[in-house]
Amino acid sequence: MKQDLIVILDLGSTQNTVIAREIRDLGVYSEIHPHDITVEELKTLPNVKGIILNGGENRVVDGQEVQVRPELYELGYPMLSIDYPQSKCAAQFAELPDGDTLKKFLFEECRAEANWNMKNFIEDQIELIRRQVGDRKVLLALSGGVDSSVVAAMLIKAIGQQLVCVHVNHGLMRKNESESVVKVFRDELHANLVYVDASERFLGKLENVSDPEQKRKIIGGEFIRVFEEEARKLEGIDFLGQGTIYPDIIESGTKTAKMVKSHHNVGGLPEDLKFELVEPLKQLFKDEVRACGVELGLPHDMVYRQPFPGPGLGVRCLGAITRDRLEAVRESDAILREEFARAGLDKKVWQYFTVVPDFKSVGMKNNARVFEYMVIIRVINTVDAMTASVEKVDWDVLERITERILAEVENVNRVCYDMSPKPPATIEFE
Ligand code: XMP
Numbered sequence: 001m002k003q004d005l006i007v008i009l010d011l012g013s014t015q016n017t018v019i020a021r022e023i024r025d026l027g028v029y030s031e032i033h034p035h036d037i038t039v040e041e042l043k044t045l046p047n048v049k050g051i052i053l054n055g056g057e058n059r060v061v062d063g064q065e066v067q068v069r070p071e072l073y074e075l076g077y078p079m080l081s082i083d084y085p086q087s088k089c090a091a092q093f094a095e096l097p098d099g100d101t102l103k104k105f106l107f108e109e110c111r112a113e114a115n116w117n118m119k120n121f122i123e124d125q126i127e128l129i130r131r132q133v134g135d136r137k138v139l140l141a142l143s144g145g146v147d148s149s150v151v152a153a154m155l156i157k158a159i160g161q162q163l164v165c166v167h168v169n170h171g172l173m174r175k176n177e178s179e180s181v182v183k184v185f186r187d188e189l190h191a192n193l194v195y196v197d198a199s200e201r202f203l204g205k206l207e208n209v210s211d212p213e214q215k216r217k218i219i220g221g222e223f224i225r226v227f228e229e230e231a232r233k234l235e236g237i238d239f240l241g242q243g244t245i246y247p248d249i250i251e252s253g254t255k256t257a258k259m260v261k262s263h264h265n266v267g268g269l270p271e272d273l274k275f276e277l278v279e280p281l282k283q284l285f286k287d288e289v290r291a292c293g294v295e296l297g298l299p300h301d302m303v304y305r306q307p308f309p310g311p312g313l314g315v316r317c318l319g320a321i322t323r324d325r326l327e328a329v330r331e332s333d334a335i336l337r338e339e340f341a342r343a344g345l346d347k348k349v350w351q352y353f354t355v356v357p358d359f360k361s362v363g364m365k366n367n368a369r370v371f372e373y374m375v376i377i378r379v380i381n382t383v384d385a386m387t388a389s390v391e392k393v394d395w396d397v398l399e400r401i402t403e404r405i406l407a408e409v410e411n412v413n414r415v416c417y418d419m420s421p422k423p424p425a426t427i428e429f430e
Contacts, residue, residue, distance in 0.1 A: 001046040001127060002120035003029040004112040011035045011066050011084050012256040013056030015096060017246070019082070021285070022099075027114025028106050029121065031283050032246075034255050035066045039075065046124070050110030051077045055084030058256040066256060078109040118288075118295040122154065125280040129158040133239055138278055140241035141227055142167045142193070143310075144181040146303060147243030147281060150289050153296040154280050155241050156189050164192050164237065166230045168223060171199025172312030172326070175334040184299060194234075198226045203321065210320040210358070212430035219311040240275035244282045245289055306351045307385070315430040319358030324411050325373060329356045331409045332375045339401045349391050352379040354405075355429050356412075363413030374414035375405050380427055388422035 006023050008030055010016050016032045023030035031045070042048065051072070059065050067086060073079075079090035082097070091105070106112045138155060142148050142165040155163045165185060169178040178195070185191040205218050231237065250257055281289055293303035309315055313333070317326045332354040340346045355376045363370045377398070382388035402415040418425075 006030040008032045008052045011055040012059030013054040029116035049112040053081040053084045126158040136238045138239040150293040151243045170202040172314040244279045316355045325356045372413040378418040
């Protein structure tokens with residue numbers, strides 16, 4: 001194994017990720033683990049050089065203060081404790097120590113080496129994946145999003161043809177998106193890829209369904225059913241690969257951190273499909289996942305793509321989905337993305353997309369009255385997607401996009417720009 005490791009034990013701190021980042025920024029790999037990790041579990045972690053006992057305001061769980069197992073103190077690892085007065089031996093700090101103190105702990109007391117980088121991380125993960133999987137098979141739902149793509153690239157490198165990727169096209173993908181997944185993974189990375197075109201099935205289930213929550217439920221539920229059917233066709237699969245990343249774990253709640261929202265990375269697969277999980281990115285933050293993807297040789301566009309919701313264009317074709325409006329969303333989105341790339345805005349703006357509502361307005365084409373749909377352009381900036389502001393897009397760029405949408409997208413006679421920040425609006429419309 002290439003990298004040294006500092007283990008951060010979560011004793012109720014809200015600062016776990018801050019300290020993990022700070023240690024990684026000093027060049028040493030760090031991982032956050034639950035406070036009640038056992039000696040046996042700790043011993044399975046490679047190259048542990050020291051432990052940080054990270055206490056804080058969430059220290060009381062079910063009426064009891066959380067504690068580390070006392071046997072851990074016997075192991076002889078250098079320890080540093082933050083806001084955890086119960087610690088024995090460890091140097092104690094009331095709050096996050098300054099950079100010099102942290103450096104002294106890492107490099108003098110723990111004698112850790114600054115050997116954390118993506119190349120070493122990938123090599124270590126590959127070794128761990130090979131140890132875990134042996135000669136057995138792994139199944140992966142490959143959506144084409146950043147996280148699943150990076151996991152796929154990592155698993156291909158680690159176990160090659162023992163990985164089976166399943167890409168389900170729910171018919172709500174952006175223009176050429178499924179084609180690009182097949183091209184990159186099957187043709188270029190030679191993945192064992194099962195492509196399932198389930199467009200008709202999804203559109204059938206969604207017919208006449210206008211309630212946003214019901215649409216989301218149908219798309220999510222059907223996705224699991226299709227994936228499950230494909231999994232049952234394959235034989236001898238013991239593992240499920242997943243693109244879980246560290247923020248997913250935090251937001252889903254840990255023993256001391258409260259749940260923000262549940263992440264269905266496992267997709268609620270049925271109990272009788274018994275898989276062991278392979279989650280090589282679960283200790284990474286989003287920017288690190290992207291860096292990992294670049295190091296693994298994935299195309300820039302795939303790694304730096306803007307966020308795209310799981311239900312896809314389904315939540316941007318408002319109300320009950322119809323094929324003509326879905327096409328209008330897909331085509332106008334493609335134009336918007338093309339023009340944003342041309343203007344260099346794709347690197348500047350956090351998220352940009354188009355929406356087509358389910359009502360028409362009167363217009364004129366070729367001197368005749370038309371009654372057609374409108375396209376709404378939404379362009380926002382945000383740090384954490386909890387609040388968002390509207391980007392002041394250059395007027396000339398907006399004019400060019402409008403001209404192209406009106407000329408190239410069928411059934412559309414009007415283009416609007418959404419000026420609403422979040423809150424009160426959300427980023428997506430549904
Ligand atoms: P809202 O609309 O809640 O969106 O302001 C916040 C961010 O989350 C994205 N989003 C989703 N991402 N599955 C996802 O993976 C979803 O169901 C989903 N819904 C919204 C949205 O695009 C924005 O970036």
